[in-house]
Every structure is written in structure tokens, then in C-alpha cells.
Amino acid sequence: MSTSAQAAVPATHTAPWVLLRGLTREARHWGEFAALLRAVQPGAPVIALDLPGNGGLHAQRSPASVPAMAAHCRAALQAMGVAPPYRVLAMSLGAMVAVAWAHAQPRELAAAVLINTSLRPFGAFHQRLRPSQYATLLRLALTGADAAEWERSILGLTSQRRLGTAERDALLGAWTAWRRESPVSGANALRQLLAAARYRASQSRPAVPFLVLASTHDALVDPRCSRRLAQAWALPIAEHPTAGHDLPLDDGPWVARQVERFVCTLKAP
Structure with missing residues (x-):
């Protein structure tokens, strides 16, 4: 389910999970994970939102700031008839949005899981986005790379998973089709990059339960960003020993x- 669907979610006593992806990615990129989350959280709706400029909202202008993205998510859920509290699981840029949301409206969030994020002031610029990837990202955003090239590059940047030829071809085929169907403009990709680069979280922790997840072999974001965030805010953290950014x-x-x-450690919302 994406924001473009505007579908109603049945009333429930269990706080829904809201999924937020990262730079230029959309709700469909969650793939099989949404079903995995439903399996371990039975009865909780799982709602994958698109940020403006991505997916079903690709024709919209991406906000120039992370707090504006958070405001969009709040408005989208309200339009869908989904009331707080929410539980948010978000990665990369989406995790920045979750933090901005927690700072602005902490009572709306029952919990948040932050995956491979890179918040100022908890990571240096060269750790928040590895310098070795600057050229690739700028080339994709500025040169009008075709969908297939874009997705091959993104898979190489974000995944350490060993895929067989058939599985890799199927995955890239789906991603390429989605990008052709819902193309992210270079201007929107740059706005998302700039919003992420400019965003600065508070030194103080919002009054929301957090879990931090990180990947030791993340080729895009240095996992020290997640470690320092967890240390500064006294948050639980788990680190995967072999996975990449995605x-x-x-x-x-x-x-x-x-x-x-994590949910087992929390009181029911």
C-alpha cells in the first residue's frame, strides 16, 4: 500500500507499522519484507508510504527538507483514515524522516526502528555518505542514466547479498520496470540528497522508544553513524555482520x- 492508493485501513487496537524507504526508493522496494513483518506482528496493519517524488508520487516535487517529508507522511496517514499512534520502520533517508517526526510529534509514535541511517551530528560528512560513492550518485542524478543502468548501480551500492543469475535478473527486471513506470527525476533525486545532507537531529533523544539496526558491510553509509547515534541516545542496537545498506x-x-x-520489550500501545 502506498500513499497514492489512499486506501482505508481497518480500525485496530494494534498500532500500525509505517514503512519508509530511502533516497529515490518506493514502497514496492520493500519486496517480501512487508509479509515477513506481518508474520511476526499478526494483527498489525503494515503501510508502506511513498515519499513525494518517488513511486506513486513521482510526479510530485520532493520536499527540500526532512521535516517537510515527515509532515507529508502525517498528512497522508490522516487522509487514509489511519489515526496515531504509529510504529515506524524506516531506513536511510526514511529513518531521518522518522526521527524528524519523533522530534515534532513524539506522542504520535509508539516506537521506531531506524535502519542504516546517518544523522548529523552523530556522523561526519564522509561517514554519512561514503566519498567513494559520490561520483556514482551524482552521475545517476545528473546524466539521465536509463532505468536499467540506474537499478544495476543501486543494487551494487546497496546490497551484499549473493544472488544467482536468475534471481538477480528477476530482481533487476522488477526494479527497472518500476523505475520506468514511476521515474524519479534528477531534480527530485538531488532535492532528496540535499534534504538528507542538511538535516540535523537534536542532541537530545525524542520521547519515543527506538531500535537501531545497522549493517557492518554497508558500502553507502558507515555503520559508525548508527553506533554513535545509539550511544548518544542510549538506544538498543543490533548489527548484521554481512549485510549491505539494504x-x-x-x-x-x-x-x-x-x-x-524489540516489540516484546515494549508495553502494548
């Missing part, structure tokens, strides 16, 4: 298990 793709069952354990 942790739900590389090991979705591991992420689902971490979420299940």
Missing part, C-alpha cells in the same frame, strides 16, 4: 526477528 533485502528474516524482540 538490510531488509539482504536479510529480511533477521530484521523481522529483531523487530519482534
Whole structure:
């Protein structure tokens, strides 16, 4: 389910999970993970939102700031008839949005899981986005790379998963089709990059329960960003020893298990 669907979610006593992806990615990129999350959280709706400029909202202008993205998510859920509290699971840029949301409206969030994020002031610029990837990202955003090239590059940047030829071709075929169907403009990709680069979280922790998940072999974001955030805010953290930046793709069952354990430590919302 994406924001473009505007579908109603049945009333429930269990706080829904809201899934937020990262730079230029959309709701469909969660792949099989949404089903894995439903399996460990039975009865909880799982709602994958698109940020403006991506997916079903690709024709919209991406907001120039992370707090504006958070405001969009709040408005989208309200339009769908989904009332707080929410539980948010988000990665990369989406995790920045979750933090901005927690700072602005902490009572709306029952919990948040932050995957491979890179918040100022908890990571240096060269750790928040590895310098070795600057050229690739700028080339994709500025040169009008075709959908197939874009997705091959993104898979190489974000995944450490060993895929067989058939599985890799199927995955890239789906991603390429989605990008052709819902193309992210270069201007929107740059706005998302700039919003992420400019965003600065508070030194103080919002009054929301958090879990931090990180990947030791993240080629895009240095895992020290997650470690320092967890240390500064005294948050629980789990680190995957082999996965890349797209942790739900590389090991979705591991992420689902971490979420299940985390929820068991919380009071029911």
C-alpha cells in the first residue's frame, strides 16, 4: 500500500507499522519484507508510504527538507483514515524522516526502528555518505542514466547479498520496470540528497522508544553513524555482520526477528 492508493485501513487496537524507504526508493522496494513483518506482528496493519517524488508520487516535487517529508507522511496517514499512534520502520533517508517526526510529534509514535541511517551530528560528512560513492550518485542524478543502468548501480551500492543469475535478473527486471513506470527525476533525486545532507537531529533523544539496526558491510553509509547515534541516545542496537545498506533485502528474516524482540520489550500501545 502506498500513499497514492489512499486506501482505508481497518480500525485496530494494534498500532500500525509505517514503512519508509530511502533516497529515490518506493514502497514496492520493500519486496517480501512487508509479509515477513506481518508474520511476526499478526494483527498489525503494515503501510508502506511513498515519499513525494518517488513511486506513486513521482510526479510530485520532493520536499527540500526532512521535516517537510515527515509532515507529508502525517498528512497522508490522516487522509487514509489511519489515526496515531504509529510504529515506524524506516531506513536511510526514511529513518531521518522518522526521527524528524519523533522530534515534532513524539506522542504520535509508539516506537521506531531506524535502519542504516546517518544523522548529523552523530556522523561526519564522509561517514554519512561514503566519498567513494559520490561520483556514482551524482552521475545517476545528473546524466539521465536509463532505468536499467540506474537499478544495476543501486543494487551494487546497496546490497551484499549473493544472488544467482536468475534471481538477480528477476530482481533487476522488477526494479527497472518500476523505475520506468514511476521515474524519479534528477531534480527530485538531488532535492532528496540535499534534504538528507542538511538535516540535523537534536542532541537530545525524542520521547519515543527506538531500535537501531545497522549493517557492518554497508558500502553507502558507515555503520559508525548508527553506533554513535545509539550511544548518544542510549538506544538498543543490533548489527548484521554481512549485510549491505539494504538490510531488509539482504536479510529480511533477521530484521523481522529483531523487530519482534524489540516489540516484546515494549508495553502494548
